[in-house]
Amino acid sequence: MLLRISFLLSFAAFSSFCFAQKDRPKGIExxxxxxxxxxxxxxxxxxxSPVLxxxxxxxxxxxxxxxxxxxxSSQNWASMIMGAGPEQHGIINNDWEIDKHTLPPIVQEKDGRFPTIFSIFQKANPKAEIGVVYHWDGFGRLFQKDAVNYDKRFGTEDSTATDFINYIKTKKPALGFVHFDHVDHAGHHGGHGSPEYYQSVAKAxxxxxxxxxxxxDAGIMDRTLVIVWADHGGLNKGHGGATPQEAEIAGIFYxxxxxxxxKIEQEVYTYDLASTIAFVLGVQQPYAWIGRPVKPAFEGLKEPENLWKSAK
Structure with missing residues (x-):
């Protein structure tokens, strides 16, 4: 009897492993x-925006x-890379600092930060190349410095792009993240919907x-998943409110x-970004994360069966 139970448990675990492997898109390096x-x-x-x-x-x-x-910005960039919301990671506004905040993360790593996609991927793959290049210096305070091989900040969108492209060509990272800040600047200066704003989008x-x-040029496009994401939209010359113009963004998978x-039907939240990255790279996400991978973006994977359709 014990032998039979042991066999069934082993078979169930093996079946679960096979399903997980089959469920994940193959070939994304x-x-x-x-x-x-x-x-x-x-x-x-x-x-x-012809490229987009x-x-x-x-x-x-x-x-x-x-x-x-x-x-x-802070709470949304954090949520993107942390697979959870402010209630979990504790970053509730742009005043947040690692040594100055009111709400501690529900779980934390040794540096006091909530686990990020960079830290969990690095722990699972210690030899993996991971790099971050960013335009807004505030982004640099959101992730574990010992989880990345490359960490650079630049003062313009052009220098940010140039360095990130050079990094891709020389290191071919398994996980690379680049942040551009100039579109937000245009929104604050000229206003969302202004010619200045649309010009900044064209530049992006x-x-x-x-x-x-x-x-x-690096020879890796055929093995790469590219994701375009944003932290927020805007209304007039600002953001922060609870309107569709401010609190909805587009997520692009390519x-x-x-x-x-x-066109993805599944409901998607900004913290689903980290979960999707973990999913395609084959890394188990922490239980403390609340994000879910956006599976229907990938070949062979369907929309959730229990997808809730809005009443018309």
Whole structure:
């Protein structure tokens, strides 16, 4: 009897392992995340953005990814890389600092930060190349420094892109993350929906095109998943409120194993980004995370069976 129970348990564990492996897209060896601060769906649709539109036509998109509240930068960039919201990671506003905050994370690593996609991937794959290049210096305080091989901050969007492209070509990272801040600046200065704002989106689009070219030059485009994400949108010259213009962004998936021309139906939240990266790279996410991978973006994977349809 005991032998039979042991066999059944072993078979169940093996079946679960096989299902998990089968459930995951195959062949993705590199994940590149391009984060554009303040990039709204309106900006993509009304700005001059041929690269982004080509990525959407040849990839998968979710047009109304919901941010965490408030719709400001620190808590949303944190949620993107931490797979959880402010209630879990404790980063509730732009005043947050590692040594000055009111709400501690529900769990923390030795540096006091909530686990990020960088730290869990590095622990699972100690030899993996992981790099972050960012335009806004505030992004650099959100992740574990010992979890990345490369950590650089630059003062302009052009220098940020140039360095990140050079990093891709020289190191071919398994996980790379780049942050651009100039679109948010334009939103605050000229206003969302202004010519200045749309011009900044066009600039972001051109830089994204250069990154894609860099991936091709590095010889890894055919094994790479590229994700474009934002922290928030905007309304007039600001953001932070609970409106669709401020609290909804577009999530774009492009590259290896991604469905072409597909509009994702699954409800998606900004903290699902980290969960999706963990999913495609085969890393188990911490129980403290609340994010879920956006599986239907990938070939062979379906929308959730219990997807809730809004009443009409």
């Amino acid at each position: 590199h994940v590149i995340v391009i984060g554009v601060d303040g990039l709204s769906p309106d900006g993509i649709n009304k700005g001059k 539109h080509d990525m959407i036509a040849n990839g998968s998109v979710k047009w109304n990814v919901r941010t965490v509240l408030t719709s400001a 689009d051109s830089l994204i095109g250069k990154i894609l070219s860099g991936l091709k 590259g290896k194993d991604v469905k072409k021309g597909y």
